[in-house]
Amino acid sequence: MTAILEGRNIVKTFTTRRGGQKHEVRAVGDVTVAADRGEIVGLVGESGCGKTTFSRILIGIETASSGTVLHDGKPVATKADWKALRRDVQYVFQDPYTSLCPTMRIGEALAEPLLVHGIGDKSERAERVREALSLVGLQGFIADRLPSQLSGGQRQRVSLARALMIRPRVLICDEIVSGLDVSVQAQVLTLLTELQASLGLSLIFISHDLRVIRYLCDRVVVMYRGEIVEQGPVERVFGAPESDYTRGLLAAIPDHSRRGEPRLGLRPAGHEGARLA
Amino acid sequence: MSADPALRFEHVTIAFPGAEGPLKVVNDVSFAVGSGQCLVIVGESGSGKSMACQALLGIVPAPGAVSGQGIFWEGRDLLKSSARDWMKVRGAEIAMVFQDPAAALNPLMPVGRQIVDVVRAHRSVTRAEAERRAIEVLNQVGFPEPERRMRAYPIELSGGLRQRVAIALALACGPKLIVADEATTNLDVSIQAQIIGLLRSLKEELGISIVFVTHDLGLAPEIGDEVLVMYAGHAVERGPVREVLDRPSHPYTIGLLNSAPTLESSRAHPLKPIPGQVPALDEIGAGAPFRSRCPVVVSGRCDSAKPDWTACGGGHFVACHRFAQDGIGGVQ
Numbered sequence: 221m222t223a224i225l226e227g228r229n230i231v232k233t234f235t236t237r238r239g240g241q242k243h244e245v246r247a248v249g250d251v252t253v254a255a256d257r258g259e260i261v262g263l264v265g266e267s268g269c270g271k272t273t274f275s276r277i278l279i280g281i282e283t284a285s286s287g288t289v290l291h292d293g294k295p296v297a298t299k300a301d302w303k304a305l306r307r308d309v310q311y312v313f314q315d316p317y318t319s320l321c322p323t324m325r326i327g328e329a330l331a332e333p334l335l336v337h338g339i340g341d342k343s344e345r346a347e348r349v350r351e352a353l354s355l356v357g358l359q360g361f362i363a364d365r366l367p368s369q370l371s372g373g374q375r376q377r378v379s380l381a382r383a384l385m386i387r388p389r390v391l392i393c394d395e396i397v398s399g400l401d402v403s404v405q406a407q408v409l410t411l412l413t414e415l416q417a418s419l420g421l422s423l424i425f426i427s428h429d430l431r432v433i434r435y436l437c438d439r440v441v442v443m444y445r446g447e448i449v450e451q452g453p454v455e456r457v458f459g460a461p462e463s464d465y466t467r468g469l470l471a472a473i474p475d476h477s478r479r480g481e482p483r484l485g486l487r488p489a490g491h492e493g494a495r496l497a
Numbered sequence: 498m499s500a501d502p503a504l505r506f507e508h509v510t511i512a513f514p515g516a517e518g519p520l521k522v523v524n525d526v527s528f529a530v531g532s533g534q535c536l537v538i539v540g541e542s543g544s545g546k547s548m549a550c551q552a553l554l555g556i557v558p559a560p561g562a563v564s565g566q567g568i569f570w571e572g573r574d575l576l577k578s579s580a581r582d583w584m585k586v587r588g589a590e591i592a593m594v595f596q597d598p599a600a601a602l603n604p605l606m607p608v609g610r611q612i613v614d615v616v617r618a619h620r621s622v623t624r625a626e627a628e629r630r631a632i633e634v635l636n637q638v639g640f641p642e643p644e645r646r647m648r649a650y651p652i653e654l655s656g657g658l659r660q661r662v663a664i665a666l667a668l669a670c671g672p673k674l675i676v677a678d679e680a681t682t683n684l685d686v687s688i689q690a691q692i693i694g695l696l697r698s699l700k701e702e703l704g705i706s707i708v709f710v711t712h713d714l715g716l717a718p719e720i721g722d723e724v725l726v727m728y729a730g731h732a733v734e735r736g737p738v739r740e741v742l743d744r745p746s747h748p749y750t751i752g753l754l755n756s757a758p759t760l761e762s763s764r765a766h767p768l769k770p771i772p773g774q775v776p777a778l779d780e781i782g783a784g785a786p787f788r789s790r791c792p793v794v795v796s797g798r799c800d801s802a803k804p805d806w807t808a809c810g811g812g813h814f815v816a817c818h819r820f821a822q823d824g825i826g827g828v829q
Contacts, residue, residue, distance in 0.1 A: 266685035267656070371774060372542070401541035401712060406756035406770035413764055428685060431715075435758035435768065458760060472686040474693075474715035475760050 222293035223254035224422055225309055225390050227278050230287035232270070247273045249446040250287070253424070255390060260416060260423040262437035262454070264430060264469075270446040271426050275392050278424070279311050307337060310383035314395040316375035320367040326378055327363030333385040352381040356411060373404035377411070384415070390422045397432060409436060430473050434458050442466050502529035503706050504553075504674060509565035509576075511548050511557055520778040522548045522561070524730040524786075525803075530723075532673070535700055535707040537721035537738065539714050539753075543775050544727040546710045550678045553708065554593055555583040570674075589619045592667035596679035598659035601666075602651040608662045609635070609647025612669050619670045634665040638695055657688035664695065674706045675699070682711070693719050714753060718742060726750050729775055729786040731803075736813030746815040748828050749787045785818060793819045793828055 232248040248270040255261050263271040276282040278289055280302045289296045291305045310333075313319040320329055330349045334340055340348060350360050356377040367375055376396060383391055393412075397405040409432065415421055427433055433440055434454055441451040442465065450463040461467045506528045512519035523545040530536045540546040551557045552568065555575065567574040575586065595601040603611055612631035616622065622630070635643035638661040651659055660680065667675050677696065681689040697720050699705045709720055717724045717738045724741050726734040726749065734747040745751045752771035762768065773790045785791070788799040795818040798804075806814040807821040819827045 266687065373774065402714075402753055403541060403756045403771040404774075406758075406768045409758070410768060410770050413767070430686070431758040431760060431762070434760055435762045435764065454763070469686065470760070472690040473760060474686075474689070474713060474719055 223256050223290070224292060225278060225305075225424070226252070226254035226290040226293075227274060227284075228252050228254075228288045228290060230274060230277055230289075231285045232273055232277060232282065233285045246446050248277070248284075251443070251446070251448055253441050253448075253451075254290075255422040255424055257389070257422055258416065258420045259439065260425055260437045262433035262440040263424060263426045263443060264428065264433050264440060265443035266428060266469075268445075269443040271443050272394055274443075275311075275394055275424060275426055279306065279309055279392060281311070307386060308388055309390040309392065310386070310388040312379050312383045312391060312393045312396050315399060316372070316379045317367070319379055320375060320382075322367055324366075325363065326365050326367070326370075329367075329378070330363070330382050330385055333382060337386050339386065348385060352385055355384060355415070356381045357407075371404075372400055373407060376400060376404075376408055380408075380411070380415075384419075387419075388421075390424065392424045392426070394426045395428070398427065398429065405432070412436065430458075430469060431475065442469070501531075502534075503532040503571060504530040504708075505567070505569040506549070506553070507566040507569065509549070509552060509563065509568060511545070511552055511561055511563050513561050515779060517779060519562075522730050522778065523552070525565070526727070526730075526732045528723075528725050528732070528735065530674070530706050530708060532706050533700060533704040534722045535696075535709055535720050537717040537724045538708065538710045538727060539712065539717060539724060540710075540727035541712055541753075541775065543729065543778075545730040546727050547678055549727075550593065550676045550708065550710055553674075553676050554587050554591060556587075588615060588672075589670040590672055591674045591676065592670070592672040594660075594663050594667050594675060594677040594680040596682055598656070598663040599651065601663050602659060604651055607648045607650055608654070609643070612647075612662075612666055615666055615669045630669060631665075634668045635662070637668060637699075638662075638665045639691075640665060656684055657691065660684060660688075660692055661695070664692070664699075668699070672705065674708065676708045676710070678710045679712070680709070681716070682713075696720060714742070714757060715759075726753075729781060730778060731786040732816065733787065734813075734815045734817075736809070737811060740809075740811045740813040744809065744813065744825065746809050746813070746820050746825055746828055747787070747817050748791045748793055748819070751828060752790075785816075791819075795819050795822055798822075 230248055230251045234245045234247055236243045236245060251274055265271050273282060277284045296302055296305050327349050330352055331345045334345050334348060349363055353360060353362055358374065358377055397408050400408060416423060425436060437454050440454050440457050442449050444465050449465045450457060457466060461470060508525050508527050509523060510521055510525055511523040512521045526549060528536060538546045552563050557563055563576060567576050609631050613627040616627040616630050631647060632643045635647060640661050681692050684692060696707060700707055721738045724738045725732055726747065728749045734741060734750050745754055755769040756771060758768060771790055776789050784800040785804050788794050798818040804816040804818045804821065806816050809815055817828060
């Protein structure tokens with residue numbers, strides 16, 4: 221089966237200057253990840269592992285130093301290719317406070333992607349806005365509100381609704397539940413699984429929280445310092461991790477369901493350098 | 498809890514003026530922390546957990562008013578303290594570690610100097626002595642090469658190292674109680690584990706008491722002896738950590754545990770989110786704070802009276818009408 225979206229052998233280097241010297245930082249080094257139809261792929265890793273940079277390359281916000289993005293198996297090369305890709309792939313950002321325009325009413329913000337892609341007339345757009353709001357479990361009157369009048373959970377639902385407006389086949393979600401309270405996070409995760417099942421969406425879900433990845437994803441890709449250290453079905457990676465890094469990451473997770481086993485970082489050996497009198 | 502707790506927070510209310518009367522962001526909350534013990538306060542946004550912490554340091558922002566039976570610290574009532582007395586306690590006996598070390602540290606000053614300043618504010622020592630103390634506490638928190646790297650500015654340090662500096666700053670005057678407000682929230686899991694390990698060793702080896710505030714119940718068994726669950730300004734459940742996690746007895750605590758994915762969860766066993774959202778403080782009124790989202794409301798009770806504490810055994814208490822009426826079977 222051809223993947224809907226694939227980043228193949230993606231490399232990204234940034235150049236920084238420090239004290240007049242040029243330094244090359246390899247943020248992503250030869251990473252290949254593909255998402256099939258209806259599949260939820262998790263990208264997990266700690267700050268600076270390159271997961272966000274890689275996902276931004278997939279949608280063209282960032283340009284790869286080398287490597288190819290493939291859309292339905294065909295390399296994305298021209299401006300028209302990118303436009304077609306963005307018609308199919310939408311990106312949901314971590315922070316709905318900064319990704320929604322503070323002076324634009326929710327209804328306008330939701331209709332904007334339709335205007336950009338030239339979809340529908342005024343009444344059709346209004347209808348699609350109502351549909352999208354109900355899809356994410358919000359009432360119609362929300363359309364008249366400003367982002368500042370909504371709670372964090374409502375705002376993240378609006379961001380999701382906005383990404384769904386043009387009926388994409390793939391959603392890239394970058395840490396979209398990390399800023400939310402646990403009970404709101406559960407509501408958004410439940411919504412994502414419902415949307416995935418009813419719309420057959422594919423998700424590329426980026427998170428540093430392995431508990432969320434374990435719950436939501438079919439397949440997981442573990443990244444460290446710009447490279448993939450392990451990938452596979454979640455049951456396998458979480459049940460029998462092959463790399464030491466994944467094992468360390470799993471051992472570092474606080475988990476109220478786990479009994480008696482100390483976390484890796486809590487063992488004296490993992491508690492780097494603390495010297496107590 | 499030890500027989501003579503170092504800190505007793507007794508029936509404390511923190512109110513802000515609202516359009517229709519005072520809004521109680523902390524409503525008649527009590528807790529105690531024994532010396533060398535750690536109390537974990539768990540709650541979501543708006544639960545009042547951070548405000549309770551601020552009351553412990555006398556830094557509740559105006560026009561908030563703190564009232565109640567008292568905040569007893571080693572026998573003294575801090576609620577009756579003058580601003581001058583507070584200055585002696587704050588930073589010296591009770592110190593705070595904030596959520597965001599980038600915001601808690603002065604960006605224009607090397608980190609070592611910030612510790613030196615704190616030491617000299619509380620103790621009459623020379624700069625050289627204060628510097629030795631800074632190096633000592635940086636060593637204690639596992640800050641590498643403190644003699645050299647204490648000259649670094651906060652921006653030159655990683656998030657984990659910045660949080661170590663923030664903890665060193667709190668340790669500088671040898672406090673007996675550290676209040677950590679979401680101190681590990683924005684850190685990567687491996688760094689989070691290190692910081693929790695560090696706090697735990699401070700507790701176990703130096704006998705420092707800790708109030709550890711978090712929204713993540715999963716962290717409670719890592720560091721806590723006791724846990725207090727807060728919802729919308731109210732304390733709803735408290736007890737030894739393992740008791741509360743093994744036999745959660747308040748519908749909110751149960752809902753919170755069912756909402757949190759664990760390493761064993763998968764889509765085959767869907768999460769059970771708590772429906773609805775936290776009510777506005779002026780909507781709570783006289784009844785049980787969780788009633789608008791509660792699956793097991795006792796009609797005629799929950800909307801008219803605040804539940805009292807009911808003992809669940811093993812030092813574990815819950816404030817719930819349903820539990821008081823039907824026991825654990827009624828809430829599950």
